[in-house]
Amino acid sequence: MNNYKQMATASLLVASLVLSCRETQKPMLAKEISAINLKTGKVVLCGPEDKGVGKVSFIISGDDSTSKQFNFGIALLHSFEYDEAEKVFAQIIHRDPQIAMAYWGVAMCNFHPLWTPPEQPELIKGNKALEIARSINAKTNRESDYIQALSAYYKNWEKLDHRTRCLQYEEAMRKLSEKYPNDKEAAIFYALALDAAADPADKTYTKQRKAGQILNSLYPNAPYHPGVVHYIIHTYDYPELAHLALPAAEKYASVAPSSAHAQHMPSHIFTRLGMWDESIASNLASIEAARCYAQSAGIKGVWDEELHAMDYVVYAYLQKKDLKSAKQQWDHLNTFKEASPPNLKGAYTFAAIPVRYVLENRLWKEATKLTTTPAGFPMQQFPWQRGIIHFARLLGFVHLDQVDSAKQELGILKQLQQELLDKQKTYYANQVAIQINAAEGWILWKEGKPAAALEKMQLAADMEDKTEKHPVTPGEVLPARELLGDLYLEMKAPEKALAAYQANLEKHPNRYNGLQGAAQSASLCGNKELADFYARQLRAVTAADGKSIAGAP
Structure with missing residues (x-):
């Protein structure tokens, strides 16, 4: 009996110490949480009344209400609704600062593996969130492993480049998924890590195929999981693999109908397969959802998700030769005075839509008049996108036999390429290099040097064949090998053109x-x-x- 009393007393003492520890941590955590500057406010979604975002079951510490809310945030995260997902995790933190995985969720929202690498403020936020997560004692070993795995990406972010850290995260997630073979979410996030770490130059698609095997093995038992269907699309978003993602592309929008990105993402596969009607329908739905979201969220100017879908829909309209609809989108683009956020997606759309329209329709005079500065948008920050416009101007001058003007544009392209190299933006610099070689080929042709012209144009086509397109674009403004065919036609060599x-x-x-x-x-x-x-x-x-x-x- 005395032993029982002693044990009960000891248990009460331990419990009181834990509670005391949690209470003393609260003011400390409050200060640290405030420093993160979490996104807060009402979660904004546009779509059916049930606000469907898919079905997720990620087990964490906490009561049923916390688990339900966490899974809502994870579902949003899997559809790349990062701002809204962060709001959900912030709400959990506000209610109970001891939920360590909520901080992990914040860090994942600021990583966005398949989009543009996070900027310094996002890296700082994600790293601070993980620091808090690691400091919280009230978490399971599995939760600690998730937090440590993501820490592999944020560790030494000031010194290590994005790709190196993606490879570190991939390895950490491999170990985690092997340690917890029955954890579906671990497998899904490992597949995402594989896609993020894939080498763009690897034409065997080793990592993507491995990710595809993982996701396809999960799909039969998780057909409404947004991460599974979404990442299958990203995994196979390559010309040689796109057909493998068609079932997922046809389903994803219905799995997460309240996500603007989920409405758009299937069009990546539709575009790869030349399914223009399907791509148009997908992107028009995305544009509508994006406008609804921007209005509901109080976003100033056009939201970048709308711009992204606009570029894809214009590309599809042009392939169907629906010039009226394509021009309507270009005219609408010209009405925007501000874009939010002013990022790579917006810059690409502002450059690509006008360029696509004039180049696809061989409007050479109009091409020479394109400008590089949309109203209110900081295009100077985006050398690759500016290069697209100068490439169009150059082709316009070449086809109008104004070689001197074309050479001036070529000089600008070379300056932009060097600017990108200086900033160690090698992928973007390579994109400009492809345009430079194509441009030099056409200039040499106009100067009466056909052999040298073909050598340059062939080099451009070979370089492009070895380079994957960026996810921000539905396709090159004019494919280099198609331009090579055009050049062969001008040279009256139809067999080689064909x-x-x-x-x-x-x-x-x-x-x-x-x-x-x-x-x-x-x-x-x-x-x-x-x-x-x-x-x-x-x-x-x-x-x-x-x-x-x-x-x-």
Whole structure:
């Protein structure tokens, strides 16, 4: 009996010490939490009344109410609704600062693995959130492992580059998923880490295929999990793999109908497969959801998610030769005075939509008049995007036989490439380098140097074939190998032009100018059957109410 009393007394003492510790930590945590500057306010979603974002079951410490709210935040996180997800995790922290995984959630919101690498304020916020998470004792070993795994990305962020830290995070998540083989979320986040760490130059897609195996093994038992279907799309967002993601692309929007990104993301696969009607429908829905969100959230100016969808829908309209609808989007773009946030996505859209319209339609005079500064947008911060406009101006001058003016634009492109190299933005510098080689090829052609011209244009096409497109774009403003086909046609070499167009159509199926160029080349080669085949494809692609044939021709 005395032993029982002693044990009871000891238990009460331990409990009181734990409570005392939690109470003494509160003012300390309050100061640290305030320093993070968490996003707060009402969670904003646009969509069906039930605000569907998918079904997630991530087990954490806390009562049922906390777990339910945490899973809501995780569902938002999986659809890249980072601002709203952070609000959810902030609400959990406000109610109970001892929920360590809520800080992990904040850090994940500021990592965004498949988007533009986080800027310094986001890295500071994520790192501080993880510091608090590590300091909290009231967490399970599994939660500690999640926190330590993400810490592998934020560790030494001041000294290590983004890719190195992504590789560290991938390895940490591999170990975590192996340690907890029955943890579905660990497997999903490991697949995401694999995609984030994938080498853009690896044409065997080793990491992506591994991620795909993981996600596809989970899909039968988790068909409404937003992360599973979403990451399948990202995993296979490559010309050679896109067909593998078509079922997920056709389903994702219905899994998370209240996410603007979920409405848009399927169009990545539709674009890869040349399914223009489906891409248009997807992006129009995304634009509507984005406008609703921006208005509800009080965003000043146009939200970047709307801009992103606009570029994709214009690209699709142009392939269907629906110039009226494409021009309406360009005109609407010109009404924006402010974009939020003023980031890479917005900069690309402001550059790409006008350039696509004039280049796809061979409006060379109009191309020479394009400007580089949309009203109220800091384009000077984005050399790659500015290069797109100067590339269009250069092609315009070349085709108008104004070689001196074209060379001036070439000089600007080289300056922009050097600026990117100086900033160690090697991927973007390579994108400009491709344009420089293509530009030099066309200038050399106009100067009467066909052999040198072909060498440069072939180099540009080969470089582009070895480089994956950035997720921000539905495709190059003009594919280099398609431009090579155009050059062969000017040189009156239809057989080689046909080969170039056909090779390009394998990577960019159902592109209008690719099909038209192939049809013209085949006709010039005397191959009426092949010319008729491409002509039929053109009619199918441009049909007003038709459905695109995935992967054709």
